[in-house]
Amino acid sequence: MSFLKEIRLEDKFGPFLASQMAFGFIPNLLRAQSLLPRVIEAQAMLEDAARLREGSIPRVQRERILLSIAADRKDTYCIAMDSKVLSSLGAADGQIDDFLNDHRRADLSARDLASLQFCLKLARHAPSVSSEDVEALRACGFEDEAILEAVVVTALAVYRCTLSVGLGPGPDFGPRKLASTRIDPPREGVLHSLLPDIHQTARRKGPYVPAPYLSPKTFAPFGVVQKSHGFIPNFFRAQTLRPDLLEAELEAVGRVLLPEDVLTRVQKECILLVVSAANLNSYCVAVHCNILRGLGMPSEDGDQIAVNHHESNLTESEKALLDFAVKLGTRGSEFSCDDVVKLQTLDFTDEQILECVVVTALNNFANTVQMGLGIEPDFAPPPAFEENKVHLSGAALTPTQSEGAVYLVDTLQDADAELVAQAQAGKLEAFEELVRRHTQLIYRTLMAILGNPVDAQDAMQDTLLSAFKHISGFQGRAKFSTWLVSIARNTALQRLRSRKNIESLDEGECNEEGDFRPRQVRAWQDNPEQSHSKSEIRQLVETGILALPAKLRVVVMLRDIEQLSTDEVARQLGLSVPAVKTRLLRGRLMLREWLSPHFTASTKGAVQ
Amino acid sequence: MITCEEFFAEFADYLENRVSAEVRQELELHLSQCRACQVLYDSSRKTVKIVTESSSFELPLSVSDPIIERVMAKLRTDRS
Numbered sequence: 001m002s003f004l005k006e007i008r009l010e011d012k013f014g015p016f017l018a019s020q021m022a023f024g025f026i027p028n029l030l031r032a033q034s035l036l037p038r039v040i041e042a043q044a045m046l047e048d049a050a051r052l053r054e055g056s057i058p059r060v061q062r063e064r065i066l067l068s069i070a071a072d073r074k075d076t077y078c079i080a081m082d083s084k085v086l087s088s089l090g091a092a093d094g095q096i097d098d099f100l101n102d103h104r105r106a107d108l109s110a111r112d113l114a115s116l117q118f119c120l121k122l123a124r125h126a127p128s129v130s131s132e133d134v135e136a137l138r139a140c141g142f143e144d145e146a147i148l149e150a151v152v153v154t155a156l157a158v159y160r161c162t163l164s165v166g167l168g169p170g171p172d173f174g175p176r177k178l179a180s181t182r183i184d185p186p187r188e189g190v191l192h193s194l195l196p197d198i199h200q201t202a203r204r205k206g207p208y209v210p211a212p213y214l215s216p217k218t219f220a221p222f223g224v225v226q227k228s229h230g231f232i233p234n235f236f237r238a239q240t241l242r243p244d245l246l247e248a249e250l251e252a253v254g255r256v257l258l259p260e261d262v263l264t265r266v267q268k269e270c271i272l273l274v275v276s277a278a279n280l281n282s283y284c285v286a287v288h289c290n291i292l293r294g295l296g297m298p299s300e301d302g303d304q305i306a307v308n309h310h311e312s313n314l315t316e317s318e319k320a321l322l323d324f325a326v327k328l329g330t331r332g333s334e335f336s337c338d339d340v341v342k343l344q345t346l347d348f349t350d351e352q353i354l355e356c357v358v359v360t361a362l363n364n365f366a367n368t369v370q371m372g373l374g375i376e377p378d379f380a381p382p383p384a385f386e387e388n389k390v391h392l393s394g395a396a397l398t399p400t401q402s403e404g405a406v407y408l409v410d411t412l413q414d415a416d417a418e419l420v421a422q423a424q425a426g427k428l429e430a431f432e433e434l435v436r437r438h439t440q441l442i443y444r445t446l447m448a449i450l451g452n453p454v455d456a457q458d459a460m461q462d463t464l465l466s467a468f469k470h471i472s473g474f475q476g477r478a479k480f481s482t483w484l485v486s487i488a489r490n491t492a493l494q495r496l497r498s499r500k501n502i503e504s505l506d507e508g509e510c511n512e513e514g515d516f517r518p519r520q521v522r523a524w525q526d527n528p529e530q531s532h533s534k535s536e537i538r539q540l541v542e543t544g545i546l547a548l549p550a551k552l553r554v555v556v557m558l559r560d561i562e563q564l565s566t567d568e569v570a571r572q573l574g575l576s577v578p579a580v581k582t583r584l585l586r587g588r589l590m591l592r593e594w595l596s597p598h599f600t601a602s603t604k605g606a607v608q
Numbered sequence: 609m610i611t612c613e614e615f616f617a618e619f620a621d622y623l624e625n626r627v628s629a630e631v632r633q634e635l636e637l638h639l640s641q642c643r644a645c646q647v648l649y650d651s652s653r654k655t656v657k658i659v660t661e662s663s664s665f666e667l668p669l670s671v672s673d674p675i676i677e678r679v680m681a682k683l684r685t686d687r688s
Contacts, residue, residue, distance in 0.1 A: 210629075211628065211630055213630050213631050431683075435676055439672045440666065443665065460672075534662075538662045542665060584620065592651055
């Protein structure tokens with residue numbers, strides 16, 4: 001029936017029952033996923049929350065949105081299914097045909113037409129959506145909650161179309177033909193011509209809809225995310241207007257991404273990363289690079305996959321899996337059963353292929369939500385990705401018109417690049433200049449790990465010699481300074497090992513933070529730094545930093561002394577951003593305890 | 609109003625100025641009514657400022673220069 005094996009699931013399987021109730025039949029799109037019942041549950045949850053549940057946008061209008069996106073993508077499976085659903089809600093066949101063939105003839109209100117235009121634009125080319133489009137919706141009377149719903153319904157449509165392309169389910173009903181005279185809705189929103197003054201409002205940064213604060217203590221799903229991620233990504237925070245929707249999304253994510261019984265978590269994150277990159281979604285690229293780092297992948301490898309996975313050190317079959325996902329996720333019209341067969345001949349099981357399709361669909365769901373809500377980044381994306389990204393903002397390309405995956409030039413814009421090239425060609429002066437540029441960074445890294453100046457200075461010499469010896473192997477995947485820090489770190493760690501008392505710098509339990517609570521509660525002076533001389537303060541700070549556990553010391557040193565950004569520190573140390581944040585806070589709080597007696601209001605001026 | 613614990617959960621981001629307007633509002637409401645968190649926030653902010661401006665662990669040129677010179681000399685002799 002579909003591209004992949006199917007097994008028989010009982011009709012009383014929860015999602016099947018729910019479909020039977022909601023639609024009057026069990027869609028073949030669900031049956032096509034029978035090898036992994038948990039992914040059927042994921043889809044059922046998203047459908048229930050975004051499509052079926054009562055909300056600010058009437059059910060009929062939501063069905064129109066789903067149908068018109070399916071029609072825009074010429075997805076015959078979804079067109080047939082969604083037409084059927086729309087007719088079960090009372091729409092006459094003639095009306096549906098009119099709607100499909102030219103929705104200006106379908107007698108819609110200005111409000112319905114506006115949301116349809118918005119959703120089509122978002123589904124076609126999400127990066128072109130801006131705050132102007134959202135403001136246009138507001139001007140038609142849309143409230144925040146309705147805007148959020150419009151975005152999520154669109155994301156659901158994209159999810160379902162991606163599944164239907166990737167799985168090729170047999171039709172539930174006879175096909176509904178699009179007339180050859182069908183008039184495609186205009187490429188650019190008609191909204192601007194309806195509302196000329198919208199054009200003049202300046203583009204605002206996101207997020208486009210307000211999101212009330214939800215506490216991880218009282219909203220259990222956030223508690224779970226906090227625990228598993230170490231923080232709550234803005235992606236979820238931006239949707240708090242509809243906690244029920246959020247809950248469904250988190251449940252779906254949990255069923256699709258977390259189990260490791262088919263594809264590994266790393267493989268799934270790689271899929272999310274490459275498809276997000278092909279969709280030009282910096283937000284999601286940054287998130288997945290960070291998660292990969294947290295899963296132990298060196299940051300330069302993750303960055304390379306984001307920029308161009310063909311040049312990465314993945315295996316050939318993993319690359320083929322990613323090619324499959326990118327094609328499915330961005331060039332659905334070119335995708336066919338042959339792509340599935342190709343993976344099967346590479347020994348991927350049907351379960352693995354199914355999961356890859358679902359992960360790709362979920363990725364497109366997330367990319368759509370992020371762009372539609374203008375969700376602000378949690379982390380900086382890899383510089384190589386950002387600098388080479390082709391900005392298509394404002395362009396009205398459809399996924400099928402674009403050249404598919406936009407492969408990005410994999411040269412890094414690094415201020416050191418030219419000197420590095422010269423040094424690699426053997427020019428010693430160039431090497432010396434590079435070293436002088438980064439002396440402090442190297443020294444502070446060494447000092448942070450070794451904790452005493454004599455050792456650090458010795459190690460500095462070793463670091464420089466080792467850097468020169470290996471410079472020809474530096475491939476420019478990361479910044480040169482990152483590479484230098486990694487050499488310094490290795491040199492210092494080698495020394496530590498020979499010294500016995502090894503303190504691990506790796507990712508991993510820093511779980512003492514649970515019970516680490518600030519003890520000093522006395523208020524500080526207004527201008528504490530004025531009560532001591534500069535050299536006294538420096539002495540105090542240096543002593544305090546050296547007394548920190550090595551893990552925290554390195555982070556504090558690079559962030560607060562060397563003043564790199566949090567993202568940069570994560571990159572340099574190969575840690576995830578949440579891990580860096582946790583350590584940084586702990587280190588800062590310990591320093592606060594240490595400095596407190598010297599700066600509290602009542603001990604003004606007194607050292608010791 | 610949020611609890612001290614909830615305040616603390618957002619504290620790292622707040623200190624780095626990386627919270628959304630909505631979260632900021634909640635945190636500031638809490639701060640306006642909780643003396644302990646106020647002290648924690650004020651002193652932590654000052655700690656970061658002091659540490660950042662301390663120019664700690666600066667390797668003076670008088671120390672770094674000889675190291676670099678030594679390395680360069682060795683590289684030159686290795687080459688010839």
